[in-house]
Amino acid sequence: MSVDPLNFVQAQSNSIVENSRLLKACRREKTDTTPVWLMRQAGRYMPEYRQLREKYSILEIIKTPELACEVTMQPINAFDLDAGIIFADILPPLEGMGLQLDFVKGEGPIIYNPVRTADDVAQLYVTPPEESLWFTLEAIKLARVELDQRGLPLIGFSGAPYTLAAYAVEGGGSANHLTVKSLMMSDPQTWHALMEKLSEVVGQYLLAQAKAGAQVLQLFDSWVGQLAPEDYRQNVMSYTRHAIEIARESGVPIIHFGTDTSGILELLRDAGGDVIGIDWRIDLDTAWARLGDGVAVQGNLDPIALFAPWPELQKRAQNILDQAGGRAGHIFNLGHGILPNTPVDNVKRLVDFVHEYQVV
Amino acid sequence: MSVDPLNFVQAQSNSIVENSRLLKACRREKTDTTPVWLMRQAGRYMPEYRQLREKYSILEIIKTPELACEVTMQPINAFDLDAGIIFADILPPLEGMGLQLDFVKGEGPIIYNPVRTADDVAQLYVTPPEESLWFTLEAIKLARVELDQRGLPLIGFSGAPYTLAAYAVEGGGSANHLTVKSLMMSDPQTWHALMEKLSEVVGQYLLAQAKAGAQVLQLFDSWVGQLAPEDYRQNVMSYTRHAIEIARESGVPIIHFGTDTSGILELLRDAGGDVIGIDWRIDLDTAWARLGDGVAVQGNLDPIALFAPWPELQKRAQNILDQAGGRAGHIFNLGHGILPNTPVDNVKRLVDFVHEYQVV
Numbered sequence: 001m002s003v004d005p006l007n008f009v010q011a012q013s014n015s016i017v018e019n020s021r022l023l024k025a026c027r028r029e030k031t032d033t034t035p036v037w038l039m040r041q042a043g044r045y046m047p048e049y050r051q052l053r054e055k056y057s058i059l060e061i062i063k064t065p066e067l068a069c070e071v072t073m074q075p076i077n078a079f080d081l082d083a084g085i086i087f088a089d090i091l092p093p094l095e096g097m098g099l100q101l102d103f104v105k106g107e108g109p110i111i112y113n114p115v116r117t118a119d120d121v122a123q124l125y126v127t128p129p130e131e132s133l134w135f136t137l138e139a140i141k142l143a144r145v146e147l148d149q150r151g152l153p154l155i156g157f158s159g160a161p162y163t164l165a166a167y168a169v170e171g172g173g174s175a176n177h178l179t180v181k182s183l184m185m186s187d188p189q190t191w192h193a194l195m196e197k198l199s200e201v202v203g204q205y206l207l208a209q210a211k212a213g214a215q216v217l218q219l220f221d222s223w224v225g226q227l228a229p230e231d232y233r234q235n236v237m238s239y240t241r242h243a244i245e246i247a248r249e250s251g252v253p254i255i256h257f258g259t260d261t262s263g264i265l266e267l268l269r270d271a272g273g274d275v276i277g278i279d280w281r282i283d284l285d286t287a288w289a290r291l292g293d294g295v296a297v298q299g300n301l302d303p304i305a306l307f308a309p310w311p312e313l314q315k316r317a318q319n320i321l322d323q324a325g326g327r328a329g330h331i332f333n334l335g336h337g338i339l340p341n342t343p344v345d346n347v348k349r350l351v352d353f354v355h356e357y358q359v360v
Numbered sequence: 361m362s363v364d365p366l367n368f369v370q371a372q373s374n375s376i377v378e379n380s381r382l383l384k385a386c387r388r389e390k391t392d393t394t395p396v397w398l399m400r401q402a403g404r405y406m407p408e409y410r411q412l413r414e415k416y417s418i419l420e421i422i423k424t425p426e427l428a429c430e431v432t433m434q435p436i437n438a439f440d441l442d443a444g445i446i447f448a449d450i451l452p453p454l455e456g457m458g459l460q461l462d463f464v465k466g467e468g469p470i471i472y473n474p475v476r477t478a479d480d481v482a483q484l485y486v487t488p489p490e491e492s493l494w495f496t497l498e499a500i501k502l503a504r505v506e507l508d509q510r511g512l513p514l515i516g517f518s519g520a521p522y523t524l525a526a527y528a529v530e531g532g533g534s535a536n537h538l539t540v541k542s543l544m545m546s547d548p549q550t551w552h553a554l555m556e557k558l559s560e561v562v563g564q565y566l567l568a569q570a571k572a573g574a575q576v577l578q579l580f581d582s583w584v585g586q587l588a589p590e591d592y593r594q595n596v597m598s599y600t601r602h603a604i605e606i607a608r609e610s611g612v613p614i615i616h617f618g619t620d621t622s623g624i625l626e627l628l629r630d631a632g633g634d635v636i637g638i639d640w641r642i643d644l645d646t647a648w649a650r651l652g653d654g655v656a657v658q659g660n661l662d663p664i665a666l667f668a669p670w671p672e673l674q675k676r677a678q679n680i681l682d683q684a685g686g687r688a689g690h691i692f693n694l695g696h697g698i699l700p701n702t703p704v705d706n707v708k709r710l711v712d713f714v715h716e717y718q719v720v
Contacts, residue, residue, distance in 0.1 A: 178664055178699065185668035225620075228640040228662050228695075230679060260585075262622035263642030280588040282623030302588050304538055308545035319590060335588075339538065 016151040017215055022083045023153055026216060026253035026274050028296050028329035034321060035082035036354040037155070038347070039257075040337030041075040042087050045344065048074045058103045062088050068139035072154075073146050078344070079351045083153045083216065086143055086209070088136045090159030090220050093201050094168055096132025097124040107172070114171030116183070118190045126200050129208040137212040144213035156214030158205045160221035160258075161198040161239040168194070177226045184235050191235060199239035203246025210250030217247055218255040219273065222336075225260020232264050237271050244272035255298055259336050265290050279335030285323040296329030303334045306342045306350065313346055317353055326359040376511040377575055382443045383513055386576060386613035386634050388656050388689035394681060395442035396714040397515070398707070399617075400697030401435040402447050405704065408434045418463045422448050428499035432514075433506050438704070439711045443513045443576065446503055446569070448496045450519030450580050453561050454528055456492025457484040467532070474531030476543070478550045486560050489568040497572040504573035516574030518565045520581035520618075521558040521599040528554070537586045544595050551595060559599035563606025570610030577607055578615040579633065582696075585620020592624050597631050604632035615658055619696050625650050639695030645683040656689030663694045666702045666710065673706055677713055686719040 017023065021035035043049055049071060052061065061067045071087040091109050095101050100112040115121060130137065140156060147154050159167075167173075169180035184191045206217045219240070227236060244254055256273025258264075262282040269276050269291050276295050278287045280302035288297045305316045317332075324330035332354045338347070377383060381395035403409055409431060412421065421427045431447040451469050455461050460472040475481060490497065500516060507514050519527075527533075529540040544551045566577045579600070587596060604614055616633025618624075622642040629636050629651050636655050638647045640662035648657050665676045677692075684690035692714045698707070 176664065176699070178667070181662070181664045182667045185665060185672050225641060229643045229646075230676075231662075260620055260641065263646070281585060281620065283589045286589075286623070302541070302591075304536065304541045305545060307538070307542045312545050316590070339536070 013148040013151065017148070017153045020082065020151060020153050022216060022331065023253065025296055025329055025331045026255070028293075030328045033355045034324065034330055034332050034357075036332040036351055037081050037083045037085065038075070038334050038338050038351075039085075041079075041081060041085065042071045043338060044340040045338055045342040045347070046074055046078065047344070048078070058089065059092075059101075062092060063135040065135055065138035065142055068136065069142035069146065072139070072143045076147070076150065076152065079348050080355060081152075081351060083155050084143055084147050085155040085157060085218070086136060086140050086214065088139070088157070090157070090163065090222070091167055092133060092136070093129075093158060093205050094164060096127040096129070097168075097197070097201060099124075099168060109167065110172045111167060112171075114179075115168045115194060116179075118187070118193065121190050121194045121197065124194070124197050126197050126204075129201075129205040133205060133208070137208055140209055140212040140214055153215040154213060155216045155218055155255075156206065156209030156212075157218040157220060158202045158209075158243075160219045160224065161195050161202055161243060162227070162236045163221050163223045164198050164202065165194055166223045166226070168198075177223065181226070181231070184231065188235075195236070195239040199242040200246070203243035206243065206247035206254075207250050210247065210252040214252065216253050216255065217250070218257055218277070219244065219247075221256070221258040221268070224258040224264070224268075227264070229264050229267060232267050237267060240271040248272070255331075257298065262287075269295055275329075275331060277333065281335070283323060284320055284330075285325070288324075288327075296331060297324070298331040298333045300333070300335045301350075303336055303339050303342070306334075306338065306346045308346075310346065310349055313350060314353055317350055318357060321354065321357050321359060324359075373508040373511065377508070377513045380442065380511060380513050382576060382691065383613065385656055385689055385691045386615070388653075390688045393715045394684070394690055394692050394717075396692040396711055397441050397443040397445065398435070398694050398698050398711075399445075401439075401441060401445060402431045403698060404700040405698055405702040405707070406434055406438065407704070408438070418449065419452075419461075422452060423495040425495055425498035425502055428496065429502035429506065432499070432503045436507070436510065436512065439708050440715060441512075441711060443515050444503055444507050445515040445517060445578070446496060446500050446574065448499070448517070450517070450523065450582070451527060452493060452496070453489075453518060453565050454524060456487040456489070457528075457557070457561060459484075459528060469527060470532045471527060472531075474539075475528045475554060476539075478547070478553065481550055481554045481557065484554070484557050486557055486564075489561075489565040493565060493568070497568055500569055500572040500574055513575040514573060515576045515578055515615075516566065516569030516572075517578040517580060518562045518569075518603075520579045520584065521555050521562055521603055522587070522596045523581050523583045524558050524562065525554055526583045526586070528558075537583065541586070541591070544591065548595075555596070555599040559602040560606075563603035566603065566607035566614075567610050570607065570612040574612065576613050576615065577610070578617055578637070579604065579607075581616070581618040581628070584618040584624070584628075587624070589624050589627060592627050597627060600631040608632070615691075617658065622647075629655055635689075635691060637693065641695070643683060644680055644690075645685070648684075648687075656691060657684070658691040658693045660693070660695040661710075663696055663699050663702070666694075666698065666706045668706075670706065670709055673710060674713055677710055678717060681714065681717050681719060684719075
């Protein structure tokens with residue numbers, strides 16, 4: 001029987017990644033030390049990234065697989081991180097649905113034709129991700145090859161249905177989510193039709209990323225903390241669950257992340273995910289006690305702590321690691337994305353410290 | 361023995377107010393029905409207020425006791441509310457400290473000389489409120505006369521030390537509190553000096569309002585939800601407690617309110633207050649179970665629910681009242697200030713519904 005050498009190498013690398021710190025932590029298995037990656041670890045705080053951004057817009061980088069792969073690898077080359085996360089954004093899935101997306105300097109994302117009526121929702125497409133988001137799927141294939149060589153897993157991701165709905169209806173960022181929540185409260189039929197389409201798009205997109213090579217998937221419900229628990233239960237939860245169920249067909253572990261979720265943690269867990277990602281607004285040990293032993297926990301350093309002098313930053317990182325207490329299933333991360341102007345040197349020291357620190 | 365008729369009337373009115381729904385609820389005594397008032401109940405959503413604003417700026421209204429009193433009474437005349445809250449803002453105490461405050465159209469509050477260094481803090485005044493905030497104290501005296509005639513209590517208020525620090529250091533509103541939290545984490549000496557002055561100013565201001573006639577005091581820690589629990593414990597809590605302790609000398613009940621506090625509820629309670637005000641991000645019954653029977657609870661309708669059709673709004677209000685379950689000590693309110701453009705008719709129906717509804 002002959003052995004295909006390429007398949008052999010692939011299988012070997014798969015096994016290394018399967019036993020990587022991140023994947024073991026997702027399965028709540030003991031690791032030699034705590035795995036760490038940082039949300040938005042590839043981004044504006046890195047000089048390498050800013051240099052590339054002088055030549056290309058965000059959307060150009062995202063839509064050129066070679067560039068997206070290059071940016072994905074920038075923090076991997078700079079720091080001892082335990083995973084790469086594909087360079088993309090949570091909003092491009094909305095483009096495939098027919099929304100016109102742009103990133104306006106100083107204003108963040110903008111959608112020129114926001115969704116407001118039943119007609120608007122009826123006109124939204126549910127395009128297969130292979131058509132509308134081919135660039136990210138290609139970038140995943142490229143980044144997989146690079147990360148395989150380091151024995152590191154690649155994380156794919158998507159915005160969650162509520163967070164995408166918030167952008168789609170508000171037409172951009174929003175301080176209080178008046179428009180999207182008003183739609184939810186005042187026109188339930190339109191709301192549920194919108195969320196049904198979004199959950200299908202999100203689920204299929206996550207599944208396609210796993211098929212393209214992502215070994216972990218993260219669902220970002222960044223704005224879900226704007227909701228009352230009852231609104232999450234009645235108007236959001238089943239759609240998040242549906243998206244996660246579709247993605248789950250891949251067999252790949254899923255991280256379910258939100259901010260401002262201290263009032264709905266158990267609901268988030270019940271909607272699904274192997275790992276629950278929390279922000280800094282709750283003590284990690286309190287959160288884990290509420291979530292129970294059935295899930296891993298990711299978090300939860302305040303991104304602003306990275307601006308503090310090292311001894312202060314170290315104290316805060318140590319406090320989180322002490323709360324996790326060396327339990328299997330803790331993935332160290334920030335409580336939200338890393339901020340522009342974050343000192344690179346602190347990022348390096350933080351990542352190294354997480355690996356070196358031994359809980360007493 | 362002759363009876364001074366004026367003092368007699370005053371004493372009678374005091375006794376009526378002492379037995380008003382709001383004050384009884386603050387003491388966790390049974391009331392005939394749930395008391396209700398609304399944060400920012402006097403404001404832009406009311407045509408009477410907008411009309412006045414055509415002639416005067418916000419600061420002109422606040423600093424003219426007759427106008428502040430008039431605006432205080434607008435919602436009392438329009439709705440069956442259980443209390444008036446003096447028309448003022450959380451920021452004027454910063455003016456008395458030497459900061460230059462303005463409200464810029466479309467941008468909200470701005471401080472032209474924000475606090476950034478030890479020197480900046482050293483230069484801040486702790487002016488007696490009778491000097492720097494005389495206008496609000498005068499407005500309280502006027503509004504008390506009006507409200508006494510209705511047998512309704514008057515609420516005085518102040519921003520809490522952290523929330524004031526956030527504005528003072530950021531120089532206005534801020535999405536992520538990078539500057540204020542960086543100061544807190546990087547320059548603890550300056551931070552603690554700033555918080556010491558702020559807690560003194562806040563405490564004295566609250567006390568002065570009670571002496572001027574306010575029968576309830578609310579501390580607004582509107583932005584405290586940006587903090588990790590450990591930061592609240594180490595860098596904020598003792599200052600909030602100090603302010604509350606000063607105010608407590610008045611004997612007047614204190615409502616301690618914050619948003620995004622689901623991760624630090626117990627800490628907020630431990631910092632002080634007879635009533636804890638919560639936002640809509642947590643179920644009221646869950647919050648109360650965590651807070652225990654030793655405090656009353658105020659909240660917690662999502663202000664955006666007021667934009668929904670009446671049956672939907674009613675359902676949401678009923679859900680909150682059912683969670684309170686007729687317990688002594690529930691004060692119905694929104695989870696944050698009422699928004700501009702809120703339909704006035706819904707406000708009226710909401711207030712009446714809270715009074716009419718009987719928990720089954």
